[in-house]
Amino acid sequence: MTNPTADESIFKGVDLTSTQLSRDVELIRKAIGEALKVEDPTQPGKPIGKAKAGIYAFFDFDGEPIYVGQTAEQFSARLGRHLTGMRSDSVAKFVLDPFEVYAVRMWPLPQVAALPRGERRARLDVYEYKVHAMLAEQSKFGAVLNEGTITPQEDVDDLPEPVTVVIVPDEIFAERAHPDVRIARRAQTISLLARHISERKVSKGLRRTLLVQSERLQDLAARRSAALAGTEDPAEAEVAED
Template sequence: MSTTLLPREVQLIRDAIARALRQPDPQRPTQSIGRATAGIYAFYDYDGEPIYVGQTAEGFSVRLGRHLTGQRSDAVAKYVLDPFEVHTVALWSLPHIGDMPARQRKAALDPFEYTVYQKLLEDSAFKAVLNEGDIAPGPLMQMSAPLVTVIIPDEIFPDRSHPDVRIARRAQTISLLAKNISERKVSKGLRRALVTQTRRLDELARRRYDALGGAIEVEGPEGVVPEDEDL
């Protein structure tokens, strides 16, 4: 009987996150990126689709731990973000903001978060990410390239990335998010996240069906016709 506290797959991912945070900070190579006290981060799924952006004024180690290793995160608790979906993490360290007094950091980080948010929208196939809260508009900032790291080890990638597993997981997340919405008064942003997740599920399910030789059909004026035919 195993005496480890965590399942092997979970421990492998945690180890990968820990290794990522030990990498040198591109802006301050003498320290690790995990020690950076201010910056912007973005999450990408298995298709390279951007799914979430955030800022931290307390350190990447703390913030990624909250989102990805089962610690407290509003986005996870509300079923906006499923950590299972995260394959790649991008980190923009902003040490000049980290050197500011803590009370000044958020306002200084806001335009950088908005800049990354605009880039993610441009790169997204859906022109949307899963953030529940609105990203405060601001001037677009000049930013260096981020540190980009994969947090899913090769040995578990085939199982985690299988489209049927992802479809089932995403459908479950949508169900929990919809249940959350149905039981309380929620923000417009939470409903927006639900719309984005349903679009993402539809696209993934369609791709899987097509890959297996299917053809989506729609009801046209002359009966049921393949979707890709002229109506």
């Protein structure tokens, strides 16, 4: 193979004026849009994305719950802020990496949406605590990544069956789910979060998030290493032969 010279026309021009989104972003946004069209079980015939109040949770590629939130607006608006580059405190503080989110679970709460606006937040707090406690108990780390303190509330027994949707399409699943890619992303998120903490006066909750993220990174790296134990890395073998 010859080295290209400056005279060879092998380089394609890059359109710097293009307003198109990258392929991955387009696919993710399309998948989110389709997911939010799933029927709301509490309001037959209406899409879950139009539900005006509820609790939601994000899950990673291992099925681990990583974030719990509440909304007194439509799910579509709230999730858009987290997952499609719009403003989100959890993303801005490097608590949540949208790249890690494989599935979203939503609990629509029409009974809360029917309350006067001033009463919705307090009632949502009750349901958010219920979901947060439930998922933290299910997590192998005993925690999710929320940086805020979720105050204990009264117990409720009318939490509806949730709707769970996948937002990572098959076309990019293999790349996004690859453990080495996830390890690299998680390490980067931890680095950015640690720098954020070092430069500001932050809550104890944010420091707890850093600890949980570190445990998650160690767990994934250990499982990756164990899975490859006894297998030969072709790249390393080639170097050894040389």
